[in-house]
Amino acid sequence: MEDKHEEKLNKAQERVIETLAKNMELYGITMSTGLLYGTMLFQDKAMTLDEMGEALGMSKTSMSTGVRTLMDLQMVDKIWKKGTRKDHYEVNLDWHQTFIDFFSLKWRAASEQNVHAMKKSRLELQSLLQEEELSEEVKARAETSITRIDNALAYYDWLSRFIDTMESHQIFELVPKDPVKK
Amino acid sequence: MEDKHEEKLNKAQERVIETLAKNMELYGITMSTGLLYGTMLFQDKAMTLDEMGEALGMSKTSMSTGVRTLMDLQMVDKIWKKGTRKDHYEVNLDWHQTFIDFFSLKWRAASEQNVHAMKKSRLELQSLLQEEELSEEVKARAETSITRIDNALAYYDWLSRFIDTMESHQIFELVPKDPVKK
């Protein structure tokens, strides 16, 4: 009887954990690491690497790398526990912030790299257009390229401001955390 | 001399293409498909599968699957060209819309799946709490689980409204496409 209840509980949890894990690839997170996250989510205590390995039936090494990935994304935090030498981890329950952190971190970085490359190439293309004896064909291609780059740069400017409004939480003015009552 | 110019042009383009491709993993897109996208970006004509294969030194099959991935994400469009039997493709230059489409498609889908699983499990957990002779331990765990689920559901409710404001372009009121002049 007791087992029956426990089984029901586990089944309910596992459904969520697995769905969550599957969809975490949007965060660039592997299924296993997603399962780790989900497992920790339903724990009311911070977990040690050994407990994780036990829970998932995986090596401690994998837990170590998995939990580091999650830490890098601010999805879990390392917790101080006195009286034990083991590290303890628990999920960061502020999902809104997790989402924002992910964006700031990954999308901002990508955006900046792209902008950097584009600006550098744009300069080169401009200088190319100054060249004497530039064939019409190359000239046309360079001009198209600059147009495409400018178009993209306008987007990245927008994206940067977009991420700003998330980081500053200004976004919650437009889209409030608590839906406005009717 | 002519070659010199062309080489300069290609180098400028390739820098952008490669950077772009590398960072497209945020869209869940493989490096090769990213290179394909970048290549098409700097083309002023729509490309055929054969031209793509030529340009990337890859098989036509790969181009076929790559371009389909990009089409699914609305990043490229298939173009009608009369007088030829080949399919032609060109990138969708509206980057803002591409970003929004990606979000609508991927994040909305993930969100809905997660919500679905959570609601289902939440019901099961509620019903579990009604059971007679429920051990204190299981009861406590079920209650924690419900709390965690409710916390997540609040976030997904927000996320859904957030995506709404993107799809409806309301987001451009808060974050205008053209930065406000000073």
Next chain:
DNA sequence: ATCTTTGTTCAGAAAAAACTTTACGTACTT
């Protein structure tokens, strides 16, 4: 100081993903 415990690095094994070649179906051409 020596012996444990703990987390991580590294090399190799296992699994998954990406890419290519072959084969096939459809639609256009002659």
Next chain:
DNA sequence: AAGTACGTAAAGTTTTTTCTGAACAAAGAT
């Protein structure tokens, strides 16, 4: 109707990623 061009599916190969076990370094315990 037969032949050809085109895109894609399927099977097989190569490459990449993930996972593990052994070895190691740091910190604590004895």
